[in-house]
Amino acid sequence: MPIPAPPTNVRVVTFQIDGRDYSAREDETIIEVARENGIPIPSLCYLEGLSTWGACRLCLVELAGSPRLVAACATQVAEGLQIYTDTPRLQRYRRTILELLFAERNHVCSVCVSNGHCELQALAQRYGLDHVRVPYRHVAYEVDASHEMFRVDHNRCILCTRCVRVCDEVEGAHTWDVMGRGSDCRVITDMNRPWGASDTCTSCGKCVQVCPTGALVKQGTSVGEMTKDLHFLPYITRRRHNR
Amino acid sequence: MHLDDMFERAEEYRAESAGVEHEVRVCMAASCQSSGAQPVFAALSEGGQGDACRVKAVGCMGLCSAGPLVAVAEVAAPNEAPVLYRDVRAADAPDILASVGRQPVERLRCPTDQPFFTRQQRIVLANAGIIDPDSFKGYVAAGGYFALIQALTEMTPAEVVQEVTKSGLRGRGGGGYPTGLKWSTVAKMPPGQKYVICNADEGDPGAFMDRAVLESDPHRILEGMAIAAYAVGANKGYVYVRAEYPLAVERIATAIRKAKRAGFMGNRIAETQFSFDVEIRLGAGAFVCGEETALMASIEGLRGQPRPRPPYPAQAGLWGYPTLINNVETYANIAPIIREGGDWFADIGTERSKGTKVFALAGTIRNTGLIEVPMGTTLRDIIEVIGGGIPGGKAFKAVQTGGPSGGCLPAAMLDIPVDYDSLRELGTIMGSGGMIIMDETSSMVDVARYFMEFCMSESCGKCVPCRAGTLQMHGLLDKIAKARGSAQDLALLEELCDMVQATSLCGLGQTAPNPVLSTLRYFREEYEERLAAAQV
Ligand SMILES: Cc1cc2nc3c(=O)[nH]c(=O)nc-3n(C[C@H](O)[C@H](O)[C@H](O)COP(=O)(O)O)c2cc1C
Ligand code: SF4
Ligand code: SF4
Ligand code: FES
Numbered sequence: 006m007p008i009p010a011p012p013t014n015v016r017v018v019t020f021q022i023d024g025r026d027y028s029a030r031e032d033e034t035i036i037e038v039a040r041e042n043g044i045p046i047p048s049l050c051y052l053e054g055l056s057t058w059g060a061c062r063l064c065l066v067e068l069a070g071s072p073r074l075v076a077a078c079a080t081q082v083a084e085g086l087q088i089y090t091d092t093p094r095l096q097r098y099r100r101t102i103l104e105l106l107f108a109e110r111n112h113v114c115s116v117c118v119s120n121g122h123c124e125l126q127a128l129a130q131r132y133g134l135d136h137v138r139v140p141y142r143h144v145a146y147e148v149d150a151s152h153e154m155f156r157v158d159h160n161r162c163i164l165c166t167r168c169v170r171v172c173d174e175v176e177g178a179h180t181w182d183v184m185g186r187g188s189d190c191r192v193i194t195d196m197n198r199p200w201g202a203s204d205t206c207t208s209c210g211k212c213v214q215v216c217p218t219g220a221l222v223k224q225g226t227s228v229g230e231m232t233k234d235l236h237f238l239p240y241i242t243r244r245r246h247n248r
Numbered sequence: 249m250h251l252d253d254m255f256e257r258a259e260e261y262r263a264e265s266a267g268v269e270h271e272v273r274v275c276m277a278a279s280c281q282s283s284g285a286q287p288v289f290a291a292l293s294e295g296g297q298g299d300a301c302r303v304k305a306v307g308c309m310g311l312c313s314a315g316p317l318v319a320v321a322e323v324a325a326p327n328e329a330p331v332l333y334r335d336v337r338a339a340d341a342p343d344i345l346a347s348v349g350r351q352p353v354e355r356l357r358c359p360t361d362q363p364f365f366t367r368q369q370r371i372v373l374a375n376a377g378i379i380d381p382d383s384f385k386g387y388v389a390a391g392g393y394f395a396l397i398q399a400l401t402e403m404t405p406a407e408v409v410q411e412v413t414k415s416g417l418r419g420r421g422g423g424g425y426p427t428g429l430k431w432s433t434v435a436k437m438p439p440g441q442k443y444v445i446c447n448a449d450e451g452d453p454g455a456f457m458d459r460a461v462l463e464s465d466p467h468r469i470l471e472g473m474a475i476a477a478y479a480v481g482a483n484k485g486y487v488y489v490r491a492e493y494p495l496a497v498e499r500i501a502t503a504i505r506k507a508k509r510a511g512f513m514g515n516r517i518a519e520t521q522f523s524f525d526v527e528i529r530l531g532a533g534a535f536v537c538g539e540e541t542a543l544m545a546s547i548e549g550l551r552g553q554p555r556p557r558p559p560y561p562a563q564a565g566l567w568g569y570p571t572l573i574n575n576v577e578t579y580a581n582i583a584p585i586i587r588e589g590g591d592w593f594a595d596i597g598t599e600r601s602k603g604t605k606v607f608a609l610a611g612t613i614r615n616t617g618l619i620e621v622p623m624g625t626t627l628r629d630i631i632e633v634i635g636g637g638i639p640g641g642k643a644f645k646a647v648q649t650g651g652p653s654g655g656c657l658p659a660a661m662l663d664i665p666v667d668y669d670s671l672r673e674l675g676t677i678m679g680s681g682g683m684i685i686m687d688e689t690s691s692m693v694d695v696a697r698y699f700m701e702f703c704m705s706e707s708c709g710k711c712v713p714c715r716a717g718t719l720q721m722h723g724l725l726d727k728i729a730k731a732r733g734s735a736q737d738l739a740l741l742e743e744l745c746d747m748v749q750a751t752s753l754c755g756l757g758q759t760a761p762n763p764v765l766s767t768l769r770y771f772r773e774e775y776e777e778r779l780a781a782a783q784v
Binding site: 057059060061062065074076079080098101102105106108109140142163182183185186188190 | 534551555704705707709710711712713715716717718719720723740743744747750751752753
């Protein structure tokens with residue numbers, strides 16, 4: 006596919022990431038530019054092709070001259086910005102956020118179908134998370150296996166809402182939603198009915214493919230067998246926006 | 249319509265009650281109603297009154313702890329303090345009615361020469377407790393809607409924005425963002441669909457300022473919103489108020505209906521080109537729905553969850569259109585600013601915080617209730633002089649300002665003048681005006697745990713630091729409070745405070761650590777005592 010020319014009314018700006026110069030269209034976000042250039046800003050809720058959510062806070066970066074951190078997925082680049090993506094302070098925060106996620110639900114990797122193919126696990130390894138300092142909550146959440154093809158295990162959900170967004174924005178079914186408050190939030194299908202009884206689900210499986218953890222998986226997979234394929238998403242959105 | 253017509257109309261309304269010499273005012277705001285104002289009002293109304301004496305339902309008089317409150321005022325002497333009665337029962341009605349124009353009923357009397365009344369300066373609450381909140385005519389007779397007509401007929405939108413900017417008014421919803429600046433941002437967005445929103449969610453525990461204003465003087469809010477809409481180029485407004493405030497909802501709905509009927513709301517207001525309509529939206533009582541982006545999502549019918557800013561509501565708000573969102577008390581200041589001028593307002597208060605602030609005094613304090621004082625009044629004046637100090641001979645320990653987003657200040661800080669910046673420097677915030685006073689028997693660790701529990705259960709669950717962080721911080725506080733914690737627990741708690749503050753998506757998470765951080769700053773020894781208790 007030919008690369009589309011940038012619309013002429015959008016300016017190109019130059020800025021620095023981790024001390025190196027880059028340029029990009031001013032309507033691009035920091036995380037987009039970073040991805041294009043191979044700078045590994047961690048993320049869990051961001052996914053190219055879906056709307057911005059800004060909730061996992063792993064992508065926070067520092068801007069020179071500002072005490073406030075900004076979310077790389079929700080912040081556009083601007084002329085002269087000096088962005089730092091991997092300072093000791095950010096590393097510390099990211100490690101703590103990951104710890105909080107592990108302690109919030111029951112993430113026991115060794116018995117998970119996504120073992121070895123999980124974005125949460127991969128980030129924990131990258132940040133050298135070898136123990137969790139806060140107590141695990143040990144709340145037993147439900148596993149809904151009523152759908153003939155897929156399964157949702159709330160014990161492994163990190164509430165990133167990728168499933169909600171892909172279903173609404175790409176598939177157009179809006180089967181998923183979030184219910185509840187605080188740590189007891191849950192993703193639900195239809196009006197909190199079993200997934201298998203859903204009227205809106207088209208069984209397309211997009212939610213399963215975008216889920217970063219072992220929360221949404223195919224039925225019949227065993228430990229470590231569940232691999233996911235995200236390539237369809239940028240392709241669909243590019244076609245849709247006729248780029 | 250011109251200003252002169254407005255004067256005439258007010259004159260006419262005043263003339264309608266020309267024969268009335270005395271008014272018996274019964275507070276019918278929520279606090280007094282809950283202590284039994286309704287039967288009092290019924291008994292007084294039934295008690296038979298000549299034309300010269302009128303019994304009237306009014307809004308909050310401030311001293312809620314002494315309710316039901318009844319005031320007998322001489323109409324011819326509006327500047328004289330009315331005779332105030334406290335803890336009135338229905339059985340007292342005959343005595344009160346008999347006393348009108350004669351000797352006051354001494355046994356019921358509540359002195360009005362005490363500092364609680366004399367030290368206040370009322371701008372926002374100017375009509376509260378005096379006019380009948382359900383009466384359109386009463387509001388106009390008291391000078392209401394003059395400012396709107398003045399703005400519409402004698403000022404350009406830009407001049408209105410300028411006047412508000414000149415006044416130095418800052419948002420009363422908690423953040424203290426300059427109101428004029430916010431208005432000019434919305435005004436400068438290209439013309440087209442724009443909205444104004446009044447934030448009446450008021451979710452902080454212990455706060456009831458906005459409720460009192462809505463219940464006592466609802467037209468003032470509508471007038472402020474209409475002026476704002478004219479200034480920024482909007483023609484549609486929403487009042488977002490929590491469903492737990494049924495009386496406030498009812499009063500604002502009545503006010504909208506009456507303003508519409510009188511031509512001060514709706515199409516071509518007062519025969520000008522300006523049209524403006526207001527609708528009410530009910531919140532279900534989630535604290536986070538007071539956050540502006542969550543509030544707008546809720547109005548749109550979505551889950552009440554914040555989203556990252558920018559874009560700010562001023563750029564892309566309700567349904568993506570430029571939206572002005574201000575707090576109830578902010579709007580309540582607008583009409584006086586237009587009427588008296590920005591310079592008049594800027595003369596009140598401190599260098600960087602202008603005007604007055606309404607505070608809700610709660611906790612262990614003699615005079616629980618609502619007060620309005622100039623910015624810069626010291627905490628000592630508010631608590632010891634106006635509030636009457638701590639009852640029962642106990643000593644003052646701390647004052648909590650800003651609700652769950654604020655902090656606790658110790659006795660050593662009582663002499664600071666209260667304004668946005670002084671409080672922030674000390675590690676707390678002005679917030680919306682809740683003030684909880686605590687005596688020597690309160691434990692600061694428990695206070696911190698209480699507020700953390702509030703934040704934990706009110707976290708919307710969207711972002712990880714707040715959702716899972718408040719939960720863990722609450723767990724650590726609980727452990728420390730129960731004398732089971734260790735020094736590591738305290739260190740981890742401090743680390744989580746820093747992380748949650750720096751990384752949360754919205755103000756709820758960003759400020760949730762404040763009660764912990766401020767109590768650690770001023771009362772660290774109490775934490776250490778609990779740790780020591782754990783070791784033995
Ligand atoms: C968790 C949270 C709760 C809030 N609750 C309220 C509220 O109840 N009332 C309010 O006016 N502002 C509240 N705010 C502040 C609003 O987001 C917004 O700043 C304010 O309504 C703007 O009005 P102002 O400029 O007149 O203060 C809250 C903010 C946060 C983060
Ligand atoms: S089920 Fe998966 S995709 Fe959906 S919110 Fe949970 S972790 Fe995210
Ligand atoms: S800080 Fe708390 S309330 Fe705000 S978005 Fe995050 S989880 Fe929701
Ligand atoms: S990727 Fe930016 S907040 Fe999740």
